[in-house]
Every structure is written in structure tokens, then in C-alpha cells.
Amino acid sequence: MRILRLTQEGIRALLTHKLRAFFMMAGTLIGVAALTAIMTISMGTARKLKQQASKWPHDVIKVNAGGGKGYTMPQEAITTLLPADAEAIQDQIDNLVLVTSVAEKRGLSIKGNSRQTGTNVFSIQPNWHEVMNWYIDQGESVTDEDIATMARVCVLGATIREELFGEQDPIGEMVQIGNVHLRIKGILKPRGVGTSGRASDDRILVPLSTALRRLFNQEHLSYIRMTVRDPDKIEDTGEIRIERTAEEVRQLLHERHHITPPQEDDFSIVHSSIVIKDIRSISKTTTVLLIVLAGLSLIVGGIVLMNIMLVSVNERTKEIGLRRALGATRGDIFIQFLNESLAVTVVGIVIGGILGWIVSILLVKYRYLSIGNSWGLFALIVLFALLIGIFSGVQPARRAAKLQPVETLR
Amino acid sequence: MIELADIDKTYGVGDVTTQVLKGISFCVEKGEYVAIMGASGTGKTTLMNLVGLLDKPTAGQYRLEDNDVVTLDDEALSHLRNRKIGFVFQQFHLLDRANALRNVMLPLIYADRYPEDAEDRAKKALEAVGLADRMHYNPNKLSGGQQQRVAIARALINDPAIILADEPTGNLDSKSGIEILAIFKRLHKQGRIIIVITHDNNVAEHADRIIVLKDGQIAEDKPIMQPRDAETELKELNNKEGQS
Numbered sequence: 238m239r240i241l242r243l244t245q246e247g248i249r250a251l252l253t254h255k256l257r258a259f260f261m262m263a264g265t266l267i268g269v270a271a272l273t274a275i276m277t278i279s280m281g282t283a284r285k286l287k288q289q290a291s292k293w294p295h296d297v298i299k300v301n302a303g304g305g306k307g308y309t310m311p312q313e314a315i316t317t318l319l320p321a322d323a324e325a326i327q328d329q330i331d332n333l334v335l336v337t338s339v340a341e342k343r344g345l346s347i348k349g350n351s352r353q354t355g356t357n358v359f360s361i362q363p364n365w366h367e368v369m370n371w372y373i374d375q376g377e378s379v380t381d382e383d384i385a386t387m388a389r390v391c392v393l394g395a396t397i398r399e400e401l402f403g404e405q406d407p408i409g410e411m412v413q414i415g416n417v418h419l420r421i422k423g424i425l426k427p428r429g430v431g432t433s434g435r436a437s438d439d440r441i442l443v444p445l446s447t448a449l450r451r452l453f454n455q456e457h458l459s460y461i462r463m464t465v466r467d468p469d470k471i472e473d474t475g476e477i478r479i480e481r482t483a484e485e486v487r488q489l490l491h492e493r494h495h496i497t498p499p500q501e502d503d504f505s506i507v508h509s510s511i512v513i514k515d516i517r518s519i520s521k522t523t524t525v526l527l528i529v530l531a532g533l534s535l536i537v538g539g540i541v542l543m544n545i546m547l548v549s550v551n552e553r554t555k556e557i558g559l560r561r562a563l564g565a566t567r568g569d570i571f572i573q574f575l576n577e578s579l580a581v582t583v584v585g586i587v588i589g590g591i592l593g594w595i596v597s598i599l600l601v602k603y604r605y606l607s608i609g610n611s612w613g614l615f616a617l618i619v620l621f622a623l624l625i626g627i628f629s630g631v632q633p634a635r636r637a638a639k640l641q642p643v644e645t646l647r
Numbered sequence: 648m649i650e651l652a653d654i655d656k657t658y659g660v661g662d663v664t665t666q667v668l669k670g671i672s673f674c675v676e677k678g679e680y681v682a683i684m685g686a687s688g689t690g691k692t693t694l695m696n697l698v699g700l701l702d703k704p705t706a707g708q709y710r711l712e713d714n715d716v717v718t719l720d721d722e723a724l725s726h727l728r729n730r731k732i733g734f735v736f737q738q739f740h741l742l743d744r745a746n747a748l749r750n751v752m753l754p755l756i757y758a759d760r761y762p763e764d765a766e767d768r769a770k771k772a773l774e775a776v777g778l779a780d781r782m783h784y785n786p787n788k789l790s791g792g793q794q795q796r797v798a799i800a801r802a803l804i805n806d807p808a809i810i811l812a813d814e815p816t817g818n819l820d821s822k823s824g825i826e827i828l829a830i831f832k833r834l835h836k837q838g839r840i841i842i843v844i845t846h847d848n849n850v851a852e853h854a855d856r857i858i859v860l861k862d863g864q865i866a867e868d869k870p871i872m873q874p875r876d877a878e879t880e881l882k883e884l885n886n887k888e889g890q891s
Contacts, residue, residue: 239756239761242756242761243756246756249744249745253744555740556742558740559740559742560753560757561701561725562699562701562728562734562740563728563729563734563753563754563757563801564725564726564728564729564730564754564757564758564805565725565756565757566721566722566725566726566757567721567722567725568722569725569757641702642701642702643696643701643702646701646736646740
């Protein structure tokens with residue numbers, strides 16, 4: 238193949254000027270590496286968020302203690318979210334099916350069956366199971382009577398049950414948290430990893446009143462969780478019901494907590510459309526900025542490539558004249574020089590792509606990011622880099638092809 | 648074989664033009680060895696560029712074998728150069744970073760069909776100019792005479808009908824010059840057209856015809872009855888060196 242022979246000539250010329258070839262390649266290499274890394278990481282982040290969003294039930298509104306925006310976690314230091322708030326929400330907000338209050342403490346020490354371990358304590362009301370759509374596997378759960386009497390009872394998650402009792406039947410046995418002894422009434426169904434990415438079966442459920450008075454010695458809640466009837470219904474005002482309801486909850490809590498905006502909220506409201514908005518905003522702002530930067534580096538790389546090629550053409554006028562005298566057509570010269578630029582670009586893309594992957598894998602290792610991949614996006618990056626390579630190569634190649642052998646051989 | 652009729656060549660545009668060649672006409676038949684002479688500025692190089700298909704005349708006719716050269720486009724001219732003409736330059740014009748073998752193979756890249764025995768052909772061409780033992784040397788490791796012989800091997804690789812040499816001995820010492828001329832003599836005996844452009848009588852006297860240019864016109868076109876024989880001269884030179 239003639240074109241292969243011509244390309245080979247171009248590659249030979251590159252190999253004899255390795256440093257020059259490296260500088261020609263640098264822009265493409267860095268640009269592609271950066272774009273690849275951005276692609277894998279933003280795809281990974283988007284995938285992770287999408288998983289969370291899909292796990293997040295779309296009829297649930299959660300009010301966390303502590304301010305913040307987007308997908309927040311309850312803050313332990315905030316003591317202003319009270320059971321009375323939950324009651325007020327239940328009484329005053331329309332279209333709610335269930336409202337349940339939770340106070341949680343993570344990493345408490347628990348003893349039982351002469352073993353000891355750490356776990357997360359969730360103090361709940363009986364309707365928690367329905368709100369969470371998470372039910373009892375064995376035995377029975379917390380009852381209204383338990384709440385009324387501040388009964389010293391509990392329900393174990395699958396993990397903690399396994400850790401403390403192994404194969405034994407734990408129902409009716411006792412565990413101890415702090416100096417409070419709790420009788421095991423039931424076992425929760427195993428659930429695996431939850432929306433927050435934490436192991437959800439590492440938990441113990443306690444009646445809310447028992448936990449607040451006897452275990453935590455506090456008045457306040459960690460969060461209030463509620464379900465909305467027909468959350469997607471469009472209200473007469475044109476709003477989506479779940480967003481409307483969330484807003485009503487916000488206003489009610491403003492009143493109850495004596496907050497006037499712009500004063501900062503001491504609570505935060507999470508629901509599915511906020512989680513989805515979160516995904517969109519993350520994948521937009523940062524990613525767009527990074528893509529613009531990496532794209533610029535590709536373009537600058539293309540300009541450098543073009544200039545080095547132009548200098549190279551000027552340096553090699555004699556060689557070009559000689560090749561023309563020996564029978565090279567204008568087209569042959571054009572192809573040889575264009576393929577020189579292209580070869581550099583292709584090698585830059587390959588090394589850049591590999592480097593990008595290595596960088597993203599390292600980032601994942603040290604920053605706990607997750608990576609994803611989209612061959613479509615990667616193809617787009619490659620295409621973009623190739624186009625810039627071709628664009629930068631055409632002008633020098635045309636100049637080389639236009640040279641008159643008579644002029645150049647002197 | 649080669650037929651030029653009323654060739655004009657003018658450089659420049661508008662009022663500022665220089666006519667370098669005026670009404671040049673001559674024929675070169677198969678098997679001729681022609682020297683084109685003239686002082687510098689008489690249009691020798693321009694004429695060589697025209698004959699070598701590197702440039703086109705402003706007016707006139709040029710036939711090379713069956714081809715009406717003036718009407719051909721760049722691509723056709725390139726192919727014709729590749730097949731029919733072997734160039735030998737004063738400056739050798741070798742690729743610095745390629746060894747002798749690769750330099751010799753260069754014209755094959757631009758051939759219509761790349762021969763499968765390209766490397767063997769290049770080796771034979773180098774053997775023919777006495778460089779069998781220097782095939783893998785880069786030009787900077789070769790003497791001037793050796794470099795010019797590589798260039799001749801390169802000119803021969805496509806087995807051209809015409810060897811076109813522009814001051815081939817201009818950058819060489821006299822012994823190397825004689826060696827080059829001896830090679831030309833041998834190629835001439837093989838039936839090729841040799842056209843040497845030179846201002847040096849010692850070179851021109853080896854041809855069997857001399858065309859003298861003066862002010863862009865042919866001042867003289869004469870046969871040489873007894874051309875010098877570079878092969879014998881080289882033998883004598885070698886013998887003399889052997890004795891001393």
C-alpha cells in the first residue's frame with residue numbers, strides 16, 4: 238500500500254526527532270488524559286448518585302436535624318428538631334400518609350450473649366416499618382404499648398444478631414447498651430447496603446420513648462420521615478405535590494423554630510426531586526468547567542503541533558524537493574506530512590487515554606471516588622482529539638505539498 | 648527520445664521579467680552522452696530543470712519518448728520523473744538520517760507498484776557503484792565520492808532511460824570525480840542517455856556531444872570525435888598510485 242509506505246516515511250522522520258515528536262504530542266496527551274479522567278470520574282459519580290436516587294423512594298420527604306442543601310445527613314449536635322414538630326406536621330400538613338420520628342446514634346457499644354460489639358441505635362415508632370417499607374423477619378416489633386411504657390425492648394438487625402448470637406435463637410434474650418438492659422423482641426429482615434452506602438443491617442431498633450429517656454437522655458430527634466399521598470400529582474397552583482408539601486413543611490418549621498429567611502435553617506429537607514437535582518448540578522457545573530479546560534488544552538496542543546510542523550516543513554524544504562524530484566506527487570507529500578501529524582496525535586491519544594485511566598484509578602484509590610465508563614463519551618474524546626490533529630496537520634501538509642521542487646533543490 | 652523545440656523560459660511577472668532561455672531546440676537520441684556547458688547565469692540549471700520535468704517552459708514543445716510533456720499535470724510529471732529520469736545533484740541530496748540502502752530505495756516508495764525485491768534491487772544498485780560494503784552506513788560516515796555514488800545508485804534504482812546530472816563532480820576531488828565519470832561511462836555503454844550539466848571542460852570532454860549555452864541560447868552544438876575515457880583514466884590513475 239502506497240499510503241502505508243508514505244506513513245512509514247513520516248514515522249521515520251518523527252523517530253529521528255524524538256524530542257520534537259514529544260512536544261508535538263504533549264498537548265494531545267495531556268488533553269486526552271484529562272478528558273478521560275474527567276469522563277470516568279463523572280460517569281462514576283453520576284452512576285453512584287443515580288443508584289442512590291433510584292433507592293430513594295419517590296413519595297418520601299425526610300426532615301433532617303441540621304441545615305445544609307441537597308442530599309444531607311442528620312447532624313447530631315442539632316437539638317432543635319423535636320417530637321412536637323412531628324406532631325405538628327402530622328396535624329397541619331395535608332396529603333401525608335404516615336409521619337414517623339427517629340432519633341439515631343451511631344457507633345454505640347452493645348453487649349449480649351457475653352459478647353460485645355459496636356452498632357447503630359435507631360429509636361422508632363411502630364409505623365417506622367411501613368414508612369421504611371422494612372419489616373420484621375422473626376418475632377414482633379415495637380408496639381404502641383412499648384412506647385407508652387418506655388419498655389426496655391429492642392429489635393435486632395441481621396448483622397448485629399449474627400455478631401452477637403450466631404446461629405442461636407436470640408428472641409427473648411437480653412442485650413445491654415450503656416447500663417440499660419433490653420429484651421430482644423424481634424429480628425429485622427436483612428437489607429444489605431442502603432442509600433447512604435452504609436451497611437443497613439448493622440442496627441438495633443428501640444422504642445422512641447425508651448431511647449430518648451433511658452438511653453440517649455435527650456429530647457430531640459435526628460429526623461422526621463413522612464410519606465406523601467400521590468406525590469406526583471400536579472396541584473391547582475401548578476406545583477408538583479411533593480414539592481408543595483415539602484415547602485409547607487419548611488414553612489411550618491420556620492414558624493415553629495422562629496426562623497426568618499435569610500436566617501439559616503436548622504433543618505434540611507430531602508426528597509427524591511432534590512436528590513435528582515443534586516445529580517444534575519454535580520454533573521453540570523464541575524464537569525463542564527473541567528471539560529472546557531481539558532478541551533482548551535487539546536486546542537492549545539493542536540496549535541503547538543501545527544507550529545512545530547510548520548517549522549519542520551521549513552527545515553525540510555530540501556528533503557521535500559528531493560522527494561518531488563524522485564517522483565513524489567503533491568498528494569504524496571501532503572499525505573506524508575499529514576500522517577506525521579496524525580501519527581503523533583494517535584500516539585498521544587493512546588498514551589493519554591491510558592494515563593487518564595491510571596489517574597482515575599489512583600483517584601479512586603485515594604479519594605474514594607467511584608469511576609464509570611462510557612465508550613460513547615470516550616469515542617467523542619478520541620474524535621475531538623483526532624479532528625484537532627487533522628486540523629492542525631492540514632495546513633503544514635498543504636504548505637509542504639505546494640513547495641516547488643525547483644525552488645527547494647537549490 | 649528527448650526533443651525540445653523553441654523552448655522559452657521567462658521568470659517574473661509584469662514588467663519585471665527575465666528571459667532565461669530563448670528558443671532552445673535540440674534532440675537527444677537513445678545512447679547519447681551529452682554535456683551541456685556554459686558560464687554561470689546562462690540558463691544551464693533552468694534547462695536541466697526543464698529537461699528533468701521539475702519545471703515547465705513558458706513556450707515551446709518538449710517531447711520525452713511518447714509524452715507531450717507541456718500538457719501533463721503535476722501528477723503525471725511526477726510519475727514520469729520517477730520512471731524515466733535519474734537525478735544526480737552537485738550537493739548529493741541524500742537523507743542524512745537514513746543509511747545508504749534506504750536512500751537508494753527512496754524512489755521505489757513513489758513507484759506505481761512497490762517491487763517485492765526492493766531491497767535486493769537496492770543492494771545490486773549499490774554493488775554496481777562499488778559500495779557493497781557500505782550499505783548500512785549513513786551519509787555522514789561516507790566520503791563525498793561515496794555519497795555521490797549512493798546518489799547514482801539511487802538514480803539507477805528504477806532503471807531510468809535518462810541520467811540527468813547537475814555538476815556531479817563539482818564537490819569532489821579529482822580522483823573521486825574520475826570515479827563518478829567512469830560510472831557514467833559504463834551506464835552510457837548500457838545504452839542510457841546521459842546528460843551532464845557542467846562548466847568544467849574536464850568533465851564535458853568525456854561526453855560525445857557538447858551543447859554550449861550562451862545568454863539563454865544554444866551557441867554551439869558539436870559532436871566530440873574522440874571523447875575521453877574515464878574508465879581507462881581511472882585505471883591509469885590507480886596504476887600510478889600503485890607504483891608510487
